[in-house]
Amino acid sequence: MNNFTMGRYVPYNSFLHRMDPRAKIFCLVALVVAIFMDFGFSWAMTFTMDAIAAILILVLLWSSRTSLGQVLNSLKSLWFMAVFLLIIYILMPVGTSTWVAFNIGTYPIYWDSILNAAKILLRLVLMIELTMILTSSTKPLDLTYAFEWYLYPFKLIGFPSHEVAMTLSIALRFIPTILEDVERIMKAQTSRGVDFSRGKIGAKFRAIVSLIVPLFVSSFVRSEELANAMECRGYDPKAKRTRYRQLAFGWSDVAETVFVGCFLALFIYVSVTKFDAFYTWWGLQLPS
Amino acid sequence: MKVIEVKDLSYSYDGKNPAVSGLNFSVEEGSFCALIGHNGSGKSTLAKLLIGLLNGYQGEIKLFGTTLEPKTLFSLRSRMGIVFQNPDNQFVGSTVRDDIAFGLENRCVKHEDMDSIISTYAAEAGMEKFLDSAPENLSGGQKQRVAVAGVLAMKPDLVIFDEATSMLDPKGKKEILELARKMRVANPKLTILSITHDIEEASLADEVLVLNEGKLVLAGTPKEVFTHGKELERIHLDSPFYVNLIRALQAQGIEVPSSVDSLQKLEESLCQ
Amino acid sequence: MPIDFSQVTFVYNRKSPFQYEALHNVSLHLDEHLFIALVGRTGSGKSTLIQHLNALLSPTEGEVVIDQYINSSDRKKRSKKLKDLRKLVGLVFQFPEYQLFEETVEKDVAFGPKNFGYGPETALQVAHESLQTVGLNESFYTRSPFELSGGEKRKVAIAGILALDPDYLVVDEPTAGLDPEAARETMELFESIHQKGKTIILVTHDMNLVNQYADKVVVMEDGKVAEVATPKELFSHPIEQYSLEMPAFFETIRYLNAHGYHLDETKIDNVASLAKAIAEGRAQK
Numbered sequence: 143m144n145n146f147t148m149g150r151y152v153p154y155n156s157f158l159h160r161m162d163p164r165a166k167i168f169c170l171v172a173l174v175v176a177i178f179m180d181f182g183f184s185w186a187m188t189f190t191m192d193a194i195a196a197i198l199i200l201v202l203l204w205s206s207r208t209s210l211g212q213v214l215n216s217l218k219s220l221w222f223m224a225v226f227l228l229i230i231y232i233l234m235p236v237g238t239s240t241w242v243a244f245n246i247g248t249y250p251i252y253w254d255s256i257l258n259a260a261k262i263l264l265r266l267v268l269m270i271e272l273t274m275i276l277t278s279s280t281k282p283l284d285l286t287y288a289f290e291w292y293l294y295p296f297k298l299i300g301f302p303s304h305e306v307a308m309t310l311s312i313a314l315r316f317i318p319t320i321l322e323d324v325e326r327i328m329k330a331q332t333s334r335g336v337d338f339s340r341g342k343i344g345a346k347f348r349a350i351v352s353l354i355v356p357l358f359v360s361s362f363v364r365s366e367e368l369a370n371a372m373e374c375r376g377y378d379p380k381a382k383r384t385r386y387r388q389l390a391f392g393w394s395d396v397a398e399t400v401f402v403g404c405f406l407a408l409f410i411y412v413s414v415t416k417f418d419a420f421y422t423w424w425g426l427q428l429p430s
Numbered sequence: 431m432k433v434i435e436v437k438d439l440s441y442s443y444d445g446k447n448p449a450v451s452g453l454n455f456s457v458e459e460g461s462f463c464a465l466i467g468h469n470g471s472g473k474s475t476l477a478k479l480l481i482g483l484l485n486g487y488q489g490e491i492k493l494f495g496t497t498l499e500p501k502t503l504f505s506l507r508s509r510m511g512i513v514f515q516n517p518d519n520q521f522v523g524s525t526v527r528d529d530i531a532f533g534l535e536n537r538c539v540k541h542e543d544m545d546s547i548i549s550t551y552a553a554e555a556g557m558e559k560f561l562d563s564a565p566e567n568l569s570g571g572q573k574q575r576v577a578v579a580g581v582l583a584m585k586p587d588l589v590i591f592d593e594a595t596s597m598l599d600p601k602g603k604k605e606i607l608e609l610a611r612k613m614r615v616a617n618p619k620l621t622i623l624s625i626t627h628d629i630e631e632a633s634l635a636d637e638v639l640v641l642n643e644g645k646l647v648l649a650g651t652p653k654e655v656f657t658h659g660k661e662l663e664r665i666h667l668d669s670p671f672y673v674n675l676i677r678a679l680q681a682q683g684i685e686v687p688s689s690v691d692s693l694q695k696l697e698e699s700l701c702q
Numbered sequence: 703m704p705i706d707f708s709q710v711t712f713v714y715n716r717k718s719p720f721q722y723e724a725l726h727n728v729s730l731h732l733d734e735h736l737f738i739a740l741v742g743r744t745g746s747g748k749s750t751l752i753q754h755l756n757a758l759l760s761p762t763e764g765e766v767v768i769d770q771y772i773n774s775s776d777r778k779k780r781s782k783k784l785k786d787l788r789k790l791v792g793l794v795f796q797f798p799e800y801q802l803f804e805e806t807v808e809k810d811v812a813f814g815p816k817n818f819g820y821g822p823e824t825a826l827q828v829a830h831e832s833l834q835t836v837g838l839n840e841s842f843y844t845r846s847p848f849e850l851s852g853g854e855k856r857k858v859a860i861a862g863i864l865a866l867d868p869d870y871l872v873v874d875e876p877t878a879g880l881d882p883e884a885a886r887e888t889m890e891l892f893e894s895i896h897q898k899g900k901t902i903i904l905v906t907h908d909m910n911l912v913n914q915y916a917d918k919v920v921v922m923e924d925g926k927v928a929e930v931a932t933p934k935e936l937f938s939h940p941i942e943q944y945s946l947e948m949p950a951f952f953e954t955i956r957y958l959n960a961h962g963y964h965l966d967e968t969k970i971d972n973v974a975s976l977a978k979a980i981a982e983g984r985a986q987k
Contacts, residue, residue: 335817
């Protein structure tokens with residue numbers, strides 16, 4: 143009865159869904175680096191570059207069919223962060239700017255404070271949305287394969303990357319099963335008078351114990367039986383094995399990665415050369 | 431050829447109380463052998479010993495003529511398939527496809543060959559429409575069928591059902607028993623050992639071994655074993671319904687021909 | 703204090719893409735002191751139904767009334783202390799041994815009573831009593847539940863519910879995974895509890911048990927009550943449409959009657975009486 147979508151993966155057939163998970167991870171990292179590049183030489187450039195990144199991310203969000211509900215959900219917890227940042231920057235202004243936005247009584251509120259808070263908030267939002275694009279367009283198991291591929295160099299120096307990947311994929315497979323166990327145990331204990339929602343600390347603690355202990359016990363039994371079954375089916379992590387699921391790069395993956403690479407290169411160029419488009423192209427001298 | 435040969439087999443978990451002692455039996459190629467006993471009779475221990483999950487036994491276990499020991503374990507296991515009791519705790523893959531593939535990966539089957547093998551054996555087990563289903567969306571019977579598909583894909587010579595139906599509902603039980611029957615028809619040389627406490631299941635076998643308190647107390651065809659009704663009762667095992675009915679009819683003075691070895695034959699003979 | 707379901711509908715995951723109606727307009731009256739069997743194929747709504755009996759679930763529509771407790775879809779009509787219903791209706795799930803967690807057997811059995819306000823000594827006392835009832839003697843009291851065999855663990859779990867002395871005992875597939883002897887012992891335990899005046903509701907797939915113990919059978923199909931009958935009434939007509947398997951000897955009676963015999967089902971209760979009826983039938987031929 144419990145239909146559980148892990149990691150909010152939304153099955154669809156967008157180009158993002160079809161993209162190789164390894165390329166997606168690379169692109170995610172590259173885009174996060176891009177959005178956190180520093181354009182402190184000009185506020186206008188800062189927000190222009192951030193806007194460019196935001197447009198790209200909005201396009202990706204739309205393609206991956208991530209629902210608006212999910213997006214808004216992910217931002218719900220940020221409002222507290224927003225207020226917190228604003229207060230910090232107002233109370234402890236960074237930099238030497240004297241550009242004042244308005245005054246509360248005689249206390250000056252600098253544009254710098256507000257813009258700094260806004261910048262960080264915007265970038266956090268973009269990063270969260272990028273991560274969401276990854277999880278909603280990639281099956282958790284595919285992410286595991288991608289991580290295993292990235293960990294391959296470590297395998298050569300003795301890191302048990304295959305075992306780690308196998309552990310992760312078995313864990314993912316058993317999450318729904320263990321959740322069913324949790325539900326079952328909670329129902330059984332509730333039928334014995336346990337109240338999981340109300341009660342004093344002492345009662346709540348005993349309630350949790352009556353859930354955790356049986357869960358651990360049954361999980362250990364599961365893992366022992368599973369290990370026996372795997373052994374009987376010929377599993378030997380140290381021995382050579384072939385692979386059913388194989389990841390393969392396609393031309394679209396190459397094209398997409400190159401595109402993101404260029405995107406990152408642009409951001410790095412603007413940041414390093416302190417390129418101010420407003421000044422260079424239109425002769426505007428905007429405050430910084 | 432004797433697929434399983436057991437001589438004077440004894441094993442104890444704690445070094446003092448034997449879980450099984452002095453077992454002597456053999457299973458011929460192509461036969462369907464049922465091993466029955468109540469919970470605690472030693473049949474689970476015997477299953478674990480035959481599968482090679484327990485070390486340090488006394489006596490002899492030979493599979494396919496080779497002694498079972500740590501160094502022969504891997505190669506012997508490649509000729510056996512085991513279906514365990516808990517449908518979830520042997521399902522490794524995240525989908526049906528991946529689970530059947532798991533066995534193939536372990537045996538280094540070539541990647542190009544895997545898809546067709548998976549489709550073939552999933553179809554034999556009746557699960558071809560569920561290849562991309564995840565285990566949480568399958569019933570117990572369906573998961574066990576996937577386990578059987580995975581076993582068959584390795585083309586084993588011996589299949590052991592270790593209480594494979596005891597956690598299933600009647601529908602699931604029927605599915606697995608039907609599958610076992612189909613397996614035998616498809617491959618007459620396949621040897622099946624079924625460990626169970628369900629006497630009706632055991633009555634379908636060619637040979638029945640009865641365990642009690644770690645010892646083999648009865649062995650023979652189902653008919654031979656069921657003539658020992660009192661003995662079975664003493665060790666807390668039922669007789670199948672048709673056997674009980676024959677006994678009750680005999681108590682009423684009705685003769686039943688000795689050729690009757692199933693409920694169907696009994697009903698037919700009563701209508702002649 | 704009978705149990706009354708009035709037009710109960712239950713929907714899982716309402717307002718989500720995974721919405722599923724498990725019970726549809728169920729109205730049912732269950733008299734007390736009976737041994738009632740609840741049958742139907744997997745997915746027919748049995749486990750959803752029994753969870754309404756101890757208020758683990760509340761109806762989406764309709765209401766369930768047990769004694770003075772009203773488990774209603776309307777929050778305002780719902781009894782305030784619905785939790786106490788769990789003392790009146792004891793629910794033993796399938797494979798209940800998975801709920802054990804305390805350090806000792808007696809502590810685990812006393813857990814339920816303690817949750818309902820029994821003092822520590824009283825809780826232990828009723829724990830000991832119910833352990834005796836399920837056939838576990840003093841030697842088990844201070845042992846860890848995790849070192850017991852499967853069958854013993856199950857007895858401890860059942861004792862844990864019996865310790866609350868519920869008037870209604872609901873058991874879901876209590877014989878699953880047990881060997882025939884242990885299954886028999888468990889069913890005899892429930893029958894003896896029934897003889898003491900309690901109401902037993904048995905959820906099972908085993909029609910032999912239904913035939914042997916039940917006074918009444920409720921057949922579920924597709925979330926609705928398909929039939930309420932005595933076992934004899936139920937087995938007097940085909941039941942395959944419910945995915946149920948007729949107990950072996952009713953099949954035999956049917957076969958023999960189709961081939962010249964005239965066996966009277968209502969007079970046949972077990973193998974011995976069946977053999978007698980066959981013998982008489984043959985003598986008349």
